[in-house]
Amino acid sequence: MGRVLTKTHVKSPDEAPRVQLAKTATGIHGFDEITDGGLPTARPSLVCGPPGTGKSIFAMQFLVNGATRFAEPGVFLTFEESADELVANVRSLGFDIDGLTRDGRLLVDALPLEPQSVQTGEFNLEALIVRLAWAVEQIGAKRVAIDNVEALFIAFDRPALVRSELRRLFRWLKDHDLTTVITAERGEDMLTRHGMEEYLSDCVVLLDHRVVHDVATRRMRVLKYRGSTHGRNEYPFLIGADGFEVLPITSIGLKQPVSSERVSTGVAGLDEMLGGEGVFRGSGVMISGTSGTGKTTIASCFADAACRRGESVLYFSFEESQAEIERNMASVGLDLAQWVEQGLLHFHCERPTTRGLEDHLALMQKLTQEFAPTLVVIDPVSSLARGATPFDVSSMLLRQIYYLKSTGITALMTVLNEEGGLEQPIQSISSLVDTWLHVITMETFEERNRALYVRKARGMAHSNQIREFLLSDDGVSLVPVFVGAKGVLTGSARLAAESAERATSLELTEESEELARALERRRDTVESHVAEIRTDFAAEESLTQRLIETSQLRQEAVRLDRLEQARRRTAIPAEDEK
Amino acid sequence: MSTPAARAAEERAPTAGRLHLTLFINGASPASARSMQRLRDLCDRHCPSAYELEIVDIYQQPELVVSRGVLAVPTLIKELPLPVQVLIGDFTDEQRVLATLGLPAAETTEV
Numbered sequence: 001m002g003r004v005l006t007k008t009h010v011k012s013p014d015e016a017p018r019v020q021l022a023k024t025a026t027g028i029h030g031f032d033e034i035t036d037g038g039l040p041t042a043r044p045s046l047v048c049g050p051p052g053t054g055k056s057i058f059a060m061q062f063l064v065n066g067a068t069r070f071a072e073p074g075v076f077l078t079f080e081e082s083a084d085e086l087v088a089n090v091r092s093l094g095f096d097i098d099g100l101t102r103d104g105r106l107l108v109d110a111l112p113l114e115p116q117s118v119q120t121g122e123f124n125l126e127a128l129i130v131r132l133a134w135a136v137e138q139i140g141a142k143r144v145a146i147d148n149v150e151a152l153f154i155a156f157d158r159p160a161l162v163r164s165e166l167r168r169l170f171r172w173l174k175d176h177d178l179t180t181v182i183t184a185e186r187g188e189d190m191l192t193r194h195g196m197e198e199y200l201s202d203c204v205v206l207l208d209h210r211v212v213h214d215v216a217t218r219r220m221r222v223l224k225y226r227g228s229t230h231g232r233n234e235y236p237f238l239i240g241a242d243g244f245e246v247l248p249i250t251s252i253g254l255k256q257p258v259s260s261e262r263v264s265t266g267v268a269g270l271d272e273m274l275g276g277e278g279v280f281r282g283s284g285v286m287i288s289g290t291s292g293t294g295k296t297t298i299a300s301c302f303a304d305a306a307c308r309r310g311e312s313v314l315y316f317s318f319e320e321s322q323a324e325i326e327r328n329m330a331s332v333g334l335d336l337a338q339w340v341e342q343g344l345l346h347f348h349c350e351r352p353t354t355r356g357l358e359d360h361l362a363l364m365q366k367l368t369q370e371f372a373p374t375l376v377v378i379d380p381v382s383s384l385a386r387g388a389t390p391f392d393v394s395s396m397l398l399r400q401i402y403y404l405k406s407t408g409i410t411a412l413m414t415v416l417n418e419e420g421g422l423e424q425p426i427q428s429i430s431s432l433v434d435t436w437l438h439v440i441t442m443e444t445f446e447e448r449n450r451a452l453y454v455r456k457a458r459g460m461a462h463s464n465q466i467r468e469f470l471l472s473d474d475g476v477s478l479v480p481v482f483v484g485a486k487g488v489l490t491g492s493a494r495l496a497a498e499s500a501e502r503a504t505s506l507e508l509t510e511e512s513e514e515l516a517r518a519l520e521r522r523r524d525t526v527e528s529h530v531a532e533i534r535t536d537f538a539a540e541e542s543l544t545q546r547l548i549e550t551s552q553l554r555q556e557a558v559r560l561d562r563l564e565q566a567r568r569r570t571a572i573p574a575e576d577e578k
Numbered sequence: 579m580s581t582p583a584a585r586a587a588e589e590r591a592p593t594a595g596r597l598h599l600t601l602f603i604n605g606a607s608p609a610s611a612r613s614m615q616r617l618r619d620l621c622d623r624h625c626p627s628a629y630e631l632e633i634v635d636i637y638q639q640p641e642l643v644v645s646r647g648v649l650a651v652p653t654l655i656k657e658l659p660l661p662v663q664v665l666i667g668d669f670t671d672e673q674r675v676l677a678t679l680g681l682p683a684a685e686t687t688e689v
Contacts, residue, residue: 113649117665118666120669120678123668126604127602127636127649127650127651130643131648133640
């Protein structure tokens with residue numbers, strides 16, 4: 001149901017429960033989040049802003065959502081446009097006013113005020129309540145929108161009277177429990193031109209529309225919300241395919257489901273740098289680099305890889321036409337045309353200046369919903385930033401990236417950055433992307449060569465190397481750059497260095513082989529010497545042995561001789577001895 | 579709803595570019611009753627031929643209020659002769675009423 005109660009945020013058990021303020025959901029994406037539930041139930045709320053800021057659309061969407069999503073019929077009382085014009089205007093936003101009117105869920109009371117009516121004396125605006133009461137009764141309305149009270153002041157030119165009649169009307173609306181949106185023009189020094197905020201103080205919403213460098217950005221702020229917490233910031237909003245949509249950057253939840261599935265980048269060497277598997281499905285990928293570094297080519301590789309897996313890709317190009325991209329990619333061996341024919345690849349090419357930033361993003365979301373791709377390429381995202389303030393761009397893009405992430409679509413953005421650093425808006429997007437590839441050109445020896453490195457890759461092991469990025473007829477490849485004594489080398493310098501290295505290593509091989517051979521020879525020599533010595537020694541040994549033996553024999557012989565001699569000498573005595 | 583006087587006038591001059599008026603009032607309000615009387619007096623005094631005056635109570639016929647785009651009370655719509663003119667207020671500014679309705683400023687004597 002449309003009527004919701006704000007949650008009580010009980011901080012401690014001792015704290016008394018807060019009075020709950022009944023709220024009515026507007027169904028406007030983002031607005032209910034900011035206001036913690038919607039507009040105050042059974043009270044009039046003021047929506048004010050300069051002309052063309054989307055007040056009528058806000059009011060109408062409040063009613064249409066009430067009728068279609070919360071079973072609360074609504075009455076739209078307008079002084080501004082005829083019913084036909086209004087229906088035509090909002091039909092483009094997908095609101096089926098005619099159908100809802102037929103079903104009795106919506107009643108549009110268009111009351112073109114004719115300023116040419118002649119005043120002949122005193123009068124009041126009793127009929128305003130009469131007609132509103134009649135309309136509310138017709139369909140059992142729970143919601144009312146009055147657009148725009150300023151017209152009453154213009155038509156009747158009696159400010160005091162109109163003011164008092166409006167007070168009567170607001171009281172009547174409250175008495176009848178009608179949740180109401182009143183729109184009014186922004187005043188010069190007051191919030192509204194005729195001080196409506198004095199009587200409508202429960203909830204005041206301010207809409208604004210700024211044009212900076214021809215690019216329009218809409219902003220919204222909840223100025224006041226009696227008895228309720230609300231986001232106090234200025235929020236950008238857009239009027240897109242789904243109507244009014246507030247982009248509450250700061251209230252973006254981080255609750256989207258994540259995938260741990262990895263998808264190939266289509267560039268073999270790049271997958272390798274990203275832990276060998278590519279990027280996470282549904283993550284945000286940014287490719288930054290200066291002009292002519294091959295960002296579109298890498299993006300096309302991603303697209304080609306996705307199509308190869310049978311997945312669909314939506315490619316937004318803001319600088320090149322489809323034909324140009326197809327031709328250029330064919331030159332590096334990427335046949336994108338086949339995927340277009342098979343209906344897997346869908347191009348949307350448009351000059352960034354054809355529409356405002358918010359319209360671009362709204363269209364992107366619309367096409368994304370229609371085409372339901374698994375990969376969305378925005379090439380380059382930086383051209384959208386042209387003319388817009390950094391905050392606008394980053395906040396809009398944050399919303400866009402978040403949208404894609406929350407739907408599990410891989411978002412690939414290329415960013416053109418000028419020489420010498422990143423621009424502010426890009427810097428702030430970079431914090432939201434999961435993978436950031438940076439392409440650089442290296443100028444060495446009269447050559448420009450492309451090189452790529454992974455500046456950031458959340459949740460995966462990734463290479464810290466700078467790799468040279470080669471574009472050839474056969475496609476795109478990454479090769480490790482030459483890191484030698486003279487620093488990082490790419491291109492022909494790399495080739496030269498590599499061949500020099502090869503030559504050197506060849507020389508070294510030869511030298512060492514020579515040395516080895518020399519050593520071998522020396523070993524042979526030494527060993528032959530050793531053998532000789534050993535032979536000599538053996539000869540000597542045997543000779544010596546013989547001499548020793550001879551010597552021993554002679555010794556024995558001598559001893560025997562002595563004994564013989566002695567015996568002979570003592571022969572006689574010997575006889576005596578007998 | 580026609581006044582007897584208007585009906586009488588209709589009988590007398592059926593083909594003339596007769597004045598046809600619709601007045602939206604709050605039937606319960608004394609101020610509305612006074613302004614209705616003021617208009618009748620004015621028309622009776624200044625209308626050379628006859629006129630037709632239809633009275634709509636906004637609380638009785640709100641659908642007419644919606645279809646005729648009425649906001650102010652009292653509102654007088656001069657239906658005929660063309661062009662259609664819308665007058666709001668209680669007819670105290672007689673000169674303006676007469677000029678808008680295309681009636682002569684001088685009072686016409688009763689026939």
